[in-house]
Amino acid sequence: MSAPATNEQRADIFFYGFLIALVVISLGPIVLMLLTSLRLKVDIVSDTASLIFLPTMRNYETVLCNILWYTPQHVEYCNPTFGRALGNSLFVATVSTGITLVFGCMAAYGIVRFRFLGRGTVSLTTLLMRMVPPAVLLVPVFGIWSFNFCFGEDACLAGTHGGIVLIYVAMNLPFVIWILQSFIKQVPIQLEEAAKMDGANAFQVFFLVVLPVIKPGLAAAAIFTFRIAWNEFLLANALLDRSTRTVPVTLVNSLTEHDIDWGVIMATGMLLAIPPIIFTFIASRQIITGMTAGAVKG
Amino acid sequence: MPKIHFDHIEKSFGTVRVLPPLDLQLNDGEFTVLVGPSGCGKSTTLRILAGLESLSAGEIYFDDAPISHLAPKDRDLAMVFQDYALYPHMDIARNMSFALRLQRAPRAEIAAKVQRVAEMLNIAHLLDRKPAELSGGQRQRVAMGRALVRDASTFLFDEPLSNLDAKLRAKMRTELAEMRDTLDKNMIYVTHDQIEAMTLGDRIVVMSEGVIQQQGSPEELFKTPANQFVAGFIGSPTMNFLGGSLAREADRLWVRGDGFLLPLTDEQSGRLNGNTPGDVSVGIRPSSFSADPKVGAPIELHLAVSEYLGAQSVLVTRCGEEEVLVEYDSATPMKSGVSMTFGVRPEDIMLFDRASGARL
Numbered sequence: 304m305s306a307p308a309t310n311e312q313r314a315d316i317f318f319y320g321f322l323i324a325l326v327v328i329s330l331g332p333i334v335l336m337l338l339t340s341l342r343l344k345v346d347i348v349s350d351t352a353s354l355i356f357l358p359t360m361r362n363y364e365t366v367l368c369n370i371l372w373y374t375p376q377h378v379e380y381c382n383p384t385f386g387r388a389l390g391n392s393l394f395v396a397t398v399s400t401g402i403t404l405v406f407g408c409m410a411a412y413g414i415v416r417f418r419f420l421g422r423g424t425v426s427l428t429t430l431l432m433r434m435v436p437p438a439v440l441l442v443p444v445f446g447i448w449s450f451n452f453c454f455g456e457d458a459c460l461a462g463t464h465g466g467i468v469l470i471y472v473a474m475n476l477p478f479v480i481w482i483l484q485s486f487i488k489q490v491p492i493q494l495e496e497a498a499k500m501d502g503a504n505a506f507q508v509f510f511l512v513v514l515p516v517i518k519p520g521l522a523a524a525a526i527f528t529f530r531i532a533w534n535e536f537l538l539a540n541a542l543l544d545r546s547t548r549t550v551p552v553t554l555v556n557s558l559t560e561h562d563i564d565w566g567v568i569m570a571t572g573m574l575l576a577i578p579p580i581i582f583t584f585i586a587s588r589q590i591i592t593g594m595t596a597g598a599v600k601g
Numbered sequence: 602m603p604k605i606h607f608d609h610i611e612k613s614f615g616t617v618r619v620l621p622p623l624d625l626q627l628n629d630g631e632f633t634v635l636v637g638p639s640g641c642g643k644s645t646t647l648r649i650l651a652g653l654e655s656l657s658a659g660e661i662y663f664d665d666a667p668i669s670h671l672a673p674k675d676r677d678l679a680m681v682f683q684d685y686a687l688y689p690h691m692d693i694a695r696n697m698s699f700a701l702r703l704q705r706a707p708r709a710e711i712a713a714k715v716q717r718v719a720e721m722l723n724i725a726h727l728l729d730r731k732p733a734e735l736s737g738g739q740r741q742r743v744a745m746g747r748a749l750v751r752d753a754s755t756f757l758f759d760e761p762l763s764n765l766d767a768k769l770r771a772k773m774r775t776e777l778a779e780m781r782d783t784l785d786k787n788m789i790y791v792t793h794d795q796i797e798a799m800t801l802g803d804r805i806v807v808m809s810e811g812v813i814q815q816q817g818s819p820e821e822l823f824k825t826p827a828n829q830f831v832a833g834f835i836g837s838p839t840m841n842f843l844g845g846s847l848a849r850e851a852d853r854l855w856v857r858g859d860g861f862l863l864p865l866t867d868e869q870s871g872r873l874n875g876n877t878p879g880d881v882s883v884g885i886r887p888s889s890f891s892a893d894p895k896v897g898a899p900i901e902l903h904l905a906v907s908e909y910l911g912a913q914s915v916l917v918t919r920c921g922e923e924e925v926l927v928e929y930d931s932a933t934p935m936k937s938g939v940s941m942t943f944g945v946r947p948e949d950i951m952l953f954d955r956a957s958g959a960r961l
Contacts, residue, residue, distance in 0.1 A: 493686035496653050501700035501747070502674035511699075515690040599684035 333576075340569035347565050362570035385571055387546065388553035393578065395464055395539075395549055396532040399471035403528045404521060406472070407479030412509060414480065415487045416495075426484070433477040437537055444470055445541050462544040470542070471532045479524045486520030487513065491599045522589035529582050550575045602629050602754050602787045603663035603677075605650070610659035612645055619645050620811045622659065627804075632781045632788045634802035636795060636834070642811035643791045647757055650789065651680050679748035680757040683764065685740045687732040687747075693719075694728040697747045718749045722776075738769045755787040762797065774800055795835050799823070807831050829958040832884050832951060838915055841925045843883045844955065847873075856883055856952065859921030861900045866947045873952075873961055880955035887915065887928040889949035897946035902927065907935045 339347060341358040364375035369383040413419075414426050445461065448470075452460035460466035490513055498512045514521070536551040543552060554571050557564070605627040612620040620642045627633050635643040648654040650661060652673035660667050668676055679700075687696050694715055695702075701711045719725040722742045732740055741761060748756055762770045762777075778801055781788060792798055798805050799819045806816040807830070815827040819835075826832035832840050845858030847865075854865040854873065863883070865873075891897070902918035902925055909931060916927040916935060927943065929935065952961040 491684065491686065493682050493684050494688065496651075497680070497682055497686035497747075498688075498699070499653065499673045500651060500678065500680045501751070502703045503699075504672075504674070507703060512688055516688075518690070599682075599686055 336569045336572050339565055340573050342566055344564065344566055362564075362566040363574075365564075365567050366570045366574060384548075384553055384557075385550070385574075388548050388550045389574065391464070391543075391547055392533060392549040392551075392575075395467055395471065396529050396578075398464070399468045399475070399532045400525055400528045402468065402472045403475045403479050404525060407476055407524060408483050408514065408517070408521065409509075410476070411480045411483035411487055412513060415484050429477040429480050431477075433481070437474065437535075440470070440474075441537060441541055444538065448542055461542045462547055464547055467539060467542055467547070467549075470538055471528075471535065475528045475531055479528060482524050482527070483517065483520050486517040490516050493599055519590045522586040526583050526586045529586075530579050533579050602785070604629050604665075605755070605787065605789075606662040606665075607646070607650075608660045608662060610646075610649060610661060611657045612642075612649060612654065613657045618811070620649075623811065623813065625806065625813060625816075627787065627789070630785055630787060632790065632801060632803045634790045634792060634798040634805045635808060636792055636798040636802075636805055637808035637814075638834075639793060640810075641808045643793075643808050644759055646808075647759055647789060647791045651678055651757055652676055677754045678757055679751040679753040679755075680759065681744050681748045681761045683760040685732075685744040685764075687740060687743055689732055692729050692731055693724065693735070693743050693746075696732065696743060697728075697750050699747070700751050714750050714752075715746075718746045721749070722746050737765055738773070741765060741773060749784075753786075755789065756784075758788065758790040758792075760792055761790075763792070763794070777801055796837060799835065805835075807834060809834075826951070826960060828960055829882055829884065829953040832953070832960070836886060838887045838926045838928065840884045840886050840951075841923075842953070843885070843920060843923050843925070845881055845883045846879055847881060856881060856950070858883060859923065861920055863898045863900065863945060863950060864947050865950070865952075869947070869950070869952065869961075881961065882953040882955050882958075884951035884953060885925075885945060885949065887926040889945055890927045890929075891944040891946075892929065892933065894942040894944045896944035897949075898944065899942050900945050901940055901942045903940045904935060904937050907937060 340362050341360075342356050343359055343361065346356045361375070361377055364371065365378055365382075366385045368375060368378050368381040369386040370389075374381070410429075414422060414429075448461035448466050449459050452466075460469070494512055494516065495508050498508045503511060533549075534551060535549075536555070539549045540552045540555070543549065548556070550571065554568060554575065557568055557571070607623055607625040609622040609624050610620060611618070611622050623642075623646065625646075635646060637643050645654060649656055652671065656669050659669075661669050663676075688699065691699065697715050697718065698711045701714065715728070716725065719728055722745060724739060724742050724746060727735060727739060727743070732743065735743065741764070745761065762773050765773060774797055781801065790797075790801060802819060804816060805819055805822055807814045807822065809830050814834075815822060815831045822831060822835045826835065829842065833842065843858050843861065845856045845861070848855050848857050854870045856863050856865060861883075890900075890902075900920065902916075902920050904916055904918050905924075906917040907929075908915040908917065912931055914929050914931045914935065916929050918925045918927055918941075953959065954961055
């Protein structure tokens with residue numbers, strides 16, 4: 304123990320110090336958010352802020368007041384905004400992920416397995432589409448969604464769930480096609496030929512053989528798409544109205560000049576983080592190594 | 602079982618012609634082996650029959666009905682792939698029953714068929730495992746089981762044993778031979794291994810560069826090869842070819858080369874029928890040499906290496922400049938570096954035209 308530290312041990316100290324710093328940087332804000340969400344307003348704004356306080360679920364009760372099965376005592380007026388936003392977010396993210404995957408896997412399969420005029424161009428341009436930053440799309444999409452696609456007096460695509468799902472699908476499709484292409488390329492062609500010999504038609508080959516084999520790819524694409532749709536703020540802020548707003552937009556809108564209830568905001572933030580974690584956890588169980596293990600001679 | 606007839610089928614990939622017009626008629630219930638070196642078009646022929654490749658020209662008939670417009674699933678064929686091609690996400694039972702499930706066969710019938718075939722192939726205890734948990738030999742059995750469950754009229758095998766190790770390959774070969782005798786089906790088997798071809802085939806079709814060199818029973822191919830290619834391809838160790846020329850001396854035809862002079866039989870001379878090309882290739886099988894120089898004509902060989910294989914040894918010898926393989930009983934000790942006289946019976950000698958390779 305008393306022996307002088309060797310160079311290696313010193314390097315270890317630096318290495319672990321660096322790791323600890325990284326952990327603090329990435330976990331610090333989350334811990335702060337969690338602690339704040341568990342405090343009463345008095346505790347948050349008091350000058351003697353300390354780590355010692357009485358944790359309370361009041362902020363969460365406030366946020367979820369219209370979803371809870373009981374009426375929290377401290378809530379005088381139940382603001383339904385957050386409950387509605389959570390529903391909106393779940394709907395928009397799930398539906399856009401589903402649609403993106405359905406079209407994405409079929410498009411990727413077509414590009415990989417079928418020979419047609421302009422195949423290379425299609426493959427390349429889908430990825431180029433991804434290079435366009437969403438902010439660039441914002442103005443034209445806002446204009447078109449608000450004025451060109453209207454049904455009836457003042458109901459337009461802007462402000463509807465359909466409008467935002469459409470733009471999310473368009474935004475994520477290129478990447479999903481691109482990521483699934485590489486997975487489909489790894490499926491041995493003999494598997495498809497074997498299925499054809501076994502009497503499968505083109506759709507059965509795709510749905511019964513190719514899709515189950517690329518499940519890890521679908522899961523990865525699903526996590527990616529869901530997270531983008533869940534977190535997206537810019538387009539959602541511009542295109543959605545009061546009743547269709549998603550959680551990120553609601554969160555920002557609750558920072559008003561009259562009153563900032565940090566406890567409620569932090570509780571909302573915690574709740575915002577939970578669904579993607581659950582979704583990622585479920586989806587990542589599909590990502591197992593060696594998706595084609597045992598299919599063909601390695 | 603349908604009679605299969607390839608009527609002048611052709612296949613080109615772009616400008617590369619893989620199969621020149623190929624005409625082949627397969628008999629009912631026969632085990633046909635397509636054999637040839639890599640790239641000779643045997644696999645392409647099989648894939649065209651399976652419907653996995655399209656035809657560039659020609660037509661395939663099953664009992665006089667053209668089938669080249671049919672999808673693979675409508676041809677009533679089952680195929681075993683070289684790389685097994687098992688569905689990795691299904692267990693073995695589901696792998697084997699995939700075709701039947703697509704046909705919407707009754708569940709009880711599927712289970713019974715799978716069980717029967719699995720017992721036949723000794724894989725009944727593996728039915729609930731995934732392909733990744735199986736060894737190479739077991740996977741190969743499953744691949745065969747998947748084809749057998751189908752009860753199709755014709756079975757296609759695309760080099761099914763080439764991924765197995767030597768011992769397992771020999772075992773599976775024997776099992777396939779047994780299976781051939783119990784199943785009354787058309788079987789078409791592609792391989793580059795002449796031993797598989799010889800042991801399994803009722804009829805062997807030897808191909809080279811897309812052209813059928815010869816077809817016939819294993820014995821026909823071994824005893825009466827049509828040309829130098831077939832003679833060199835069939836038989837192990839391979840036939841020796843020595844350059845030589847024909848000469849008439851003492852009222853008899855002789856073939857003379859670098860370090861040997863061998864007489865021809867009357868039957869061989871008669872077949873030549875006065876047509877005596879200057880340059881010939883003399884083909885002698887390694888098994889045709891006898892240690893007793895008094896058997897037939899003597900030929901002196903210089904021993905270079907002796908490869909001990911157990912009961913038999915293969916001697917690598919030189920005759921003049923050319924290498925000659927001799928099969929020899931290991932019981933007699935051999936010394937390398939000495940010259941020894943062997944006997945060759947004239948009727949075991951085959952003559953080939955040096956230019957065209959055709960048998961004379």
